Amino acid sequence: MKILLLGFNVQSGIYPLGLAYLKGYALQYYPDADIQIKEFSFGNRFRYETNKTVELQALSYIILQKPEIVALSCYIWSGETAQNFARAIKKINPEIKVILGGVEVDDNSLSEFVDFAIYGEGEIAFKEVLDYYAGKRALEDIHNVMYFSHGKMIKNSQIIIDNLDEIPFPYKFHHEEHDVVRVETTRGCLFNCNFCHYAKPALRNFSVDYVSNNLKYLFENYTFLNLTFLDANFNTKRERMFEILDIVKKYAPKNLSVHIELRPELVDEDMVKKLDSYPFKISAELGFQSSDPDVLKKSNRPTNLEKVRDTLVLLDNSSLKYKVDLMYGLPGDTFFKFLNSCKFILENAKRQGKLVAHHFMPLSNTEFSSVDRFIPNNSSMVIKTDTQDAIDFYFTKLLVDLVNGEEILRKK
Numbered sequence: 001m002k003i004l005l006l007g008f009n010v011q012s013g014i015y016p017l018g019l020a021y022l023k024g025y026a027l028q029y030y031p032d033a034d035i036q037i038k039e040f041s042f043g044n045r046f047r048y049e050t051n052k053t054v055e056l057q058a059l060s061y062i063i064l065q066k067p068e069i070v071a072l073s074c075y076i077w078s079g080e081t082a083q084n085f086a087r088a089i090k091k092i093n094p095e096i097k098v099i100l101g102g103v104e105v106d107d108n109s110l111s112e113f114v115d116f117a118i119y120g121e122g123e124i125a126f127k128e129v130l131d132y133y134a135g136k137r138a139l140e141d142i143h144n145v146m147y148f149s150h151g152k153m154i155k156n157s158q159i160i161i162d163n164l165d166e167i168p169f170p171y172k173f174h175h176e177e178h179d180v181v182r183v184e185t186t187r188g189c190l191f192n193c194n195f196c197h198y199a200k201p202a203l204r205n206f207s208v209d210y211v212s213n214n215l216k217y218l219f220e221n222y223t224f225l226n227l228t229f230l231d232a233n234f235n236t237k238r239e240r241m242f243e244i245l246d247i248v249k250k251y252a253p254k255n256l257s258v259h260i261e262l263r264p265e266l267v268d269e270d271m272v273k274k275l276d277s278y279p280f281k282i283s284a285e286l287g288f289q290s291s292d293p294d295v296l297k298k299s300n301r302p303t304n305l306e307k308v309r310d311t312l313v314l315l316d317n318s319s320l321k322y323k324v325d326l327m328y329g330l331p332g333d334t335f336f337k338f339l340n341s342c343k344f345i346l347e348n349a350k351r352q353g354k355l356v357a358h359h360f361m362p363l364s365n366t367e368f369s370s371v372d373r374f375i376p377n378n379s380s381m382v383i384k385t386d387t388q389d390a391i392d393f394y395f396t397k398l399l400v401d402l403v404n405g406e407e408i409l410r411k412k
Helices: 017-027 053-065 079-092 123-133 208-221 238-251 269-276 293-298 305-316 335-348 390-411
Strands: 002-009 034-041 069-073 097-101 116-118 145-149 152-155 180-183 226-229 257-262 281-289 321-328 356-359 382-384
Touching (some): 002 017, 017 123, 053 079, 116 123, 180 208, 208 238, 281 305, 305 335
Parallel strands (some): 002 034, 097 116, 226 257, 257 281, 281 321, 321 356
Antiparallel strands (some): 116 145
């Protein structure tokens, strides 16, 4: 069985973690399967040439590889492209089985060109699809998949992996050097913000032993200077966070940079001092999004502004690099409410030096996915809410650019 796991990314140099998870899990059951991972980078899509070079390159690659199955990853930047590729693959060779998977997959992902769409976690579903093609499993017994049967869409029951240690460490199954190495030590999130995917699966942890053994493997077999922990709110369990960072300390070169996400309300002075004491550089991202109570309530994001202020004071008095994110265009927000959020950041995140603000992108499979967006059936920028329209968003972007430009001039 020859299988091609195909991904499209907006930049090169990032390890294809999701595809490597699928490969590692499937090879436990099909060790003789020929499973290849290939990613293509969009780079600058809007060039003078009208031909889409990346698409042509990827289609040529598929023709040369002659796979029996092509599985395409669907993320914010690639969901629409994956659906177009499914059509193109079937036009080239109708015998190739096409699978879509990833956080962008929903009911709209299915078409006559897609054999299976995997929703939710993919490892078990992908392995069970291979079971089906090997004649070992009935169609109705495949978990986490959608498909057409006699013209009707069928959505089978969902399952998750309770014991994450059952998942092989992905870096053992796709050995390529990349600029950025990403690692999960948990899946899921304690919080359930309406604009986010993190909490869709139940919160589970890889064991510390699993993390320890595999971080050791990672440092011994790869060369990299940037390590990102993908966990939502890495400081949810502080003792576990420090256990993991202590493991990194054992193996990491001193010029390593480690990126983590922190819930600001869970930060205290002792935590900042400990984080500041590591020999490698730590950068922290703090998702804040808004200071407006009504916007936060609609987003189901409880936030204690006083605790956030205290955290920013602690971070400003440390050497830790940090970034506080804002989001404009959330339901209930207005231009003037966003101004107040900017004021909060500029007054309290003094060492950040600029506004980091993202145009709200309603993600598929979230509570806010029905908000008006540029591409109705794919994650894309919001164009209208109950309180704002595209003009407001454009003025907001101009404001952010102006503030950041003035900050740059002031530093010069």
